[in-house]
Amino acid sequence: MKDLEQRKNWYSEVANAYNKVRPRYPQELICRAVELAQLPKDAIILEVGCGPGTATTSFAQLGFSMVCLEPSQEACQLARQNCAPYPNVEIRNTTFEEWELETERFHAVLSATAFHWVTPEIGYPKAAAALQDNGSLILLWNMTLQPQYEVYQVLNEVYQTLAPSLGRYEDRATQEQSLRRFGQNVINSGQFKDLVSEQLACEVTYSIDDYLRLLSTYSPYIALEPQKRNSLFEGLREALERNCSRNIQVSYLSAFHIAQKI
Template sequence: MPDRSPKNNWYQNLNLEQKSKWYGQIADAYNRTRPRYPEQLVKRAVEIAQLSTNAKILEIGCATGTATTTFAELGFSLVCIEPNAEFCQILMRNCAAYEKVKIINTTFEEWELEKSQFDAVLAATSFHWVSSEVGYVKTAETLKTDGYLILLWNTPPQPTQEIYQKLLDPIYQTYAPDIKGYEAIATHQKNINGMGNKVIDSGKFQNLVSEELICEVTYKVDDYIALLSTLSPYIAMDSEQRHTLFANLRTSLHNYHGKTINLSFLSALQVAQKNFSTLSLGRVRE
């Protein structure tokens, strides 16, 4: 899922090299501040996808391992595709203890297809970065006949709407009026549902199961500002504008909250099975 919502697909206009380098400057902040995926949802995804302990998973765009390590802890073999070199360095450190994790520094589009080799393909807040012309077809091809696509989504942790309107919106209106600093949970739910619909509309998958949790977290104010720095709308900003915006947000939050702030985010799973009818049609046509 994009940093604000899946409906904003401007990132699809970036070429593969630009996508690969996009997060390079904020890799450490990303690793430190992006929320992990709830173990409850991960185990539920494993249950829906009927993954045995010897299952082999392909992960697309694993970043620093915010989902990878949880699946590795459960004993699965993972082949992890990550295009960003800085992310890969951190990912290797985070996964050093897991012998069954293999990391490949490339894009999914450029990765050499291993046909019908994986029990599941996992993408954790990353599938939107893959070209739609490639993503569904190549994912289906790399899955075994009875394989599953597992999508996990974390929306950016944010303060309550009351806090946003009272403290932060005036700052955004002054220093970054084009940035939407708050989005309602219902908006995120609608956008994530839209991503699930695209999976089914591709014709490559069926029997979509969707579940979600609303998670509450407490961040240090400075870590919350660092979290914002990992979101694409802020990465794309002029550095001076970003610095001014963050300085004012930090001051306002420190004055009102002190050192910490309570945030919430939506965490969701979408699991779909490889479409048997599509597979059968393909064989007839061959």
């Protein structure tokens, strides 16, 4: 767990890349989450860690009012641009920990691949306190995008030379196990009940440039020393250009956890 100051700015340098290449959440999954959370048409949603608005716009276009918290100033600026068509969406530049609690105001607390950044001892009780009676916690997840295994094997040769710790492949069973752990954390908090989970298998195709931009938005790559990261990306690019077509197909699980305030 990084300290609060590190977490505030962790994605700032890659905010534009994050906005461009991170996959959105399937609208089918979002509509299903809205249905299960029984959100009224005039619901007010608190979003924790909205980033550049990756999930925000999908809920905003359904007509909900939203208060969205994002610690990175760069991501906030992008979120405000992306949400400009939605006057009922407010973007605030703050962490959830530092946000001044508005007790029992919200029908749902939403977080899209971000709630694991919040200190658990603060996050779950504060989320519950912000919710109205019978309000729901909605956690969306896009798991790490994985290339086809044959492509991974080509890339792994580069990883083993330049960054062995990053040469990991997540199959579907591994991602499902991670999702179960995230869901169990919700129940273990003692603040929520009636956990419901659903998932979709997704695929997306990237150019080599955009695939490398995608990797640049993941924490293990952000944490690398810049020269080492540049060398790794050069090696990955060479391997991809030598062994693959111009496009790379990747797969991942997109999922949600929904639980009701106790």
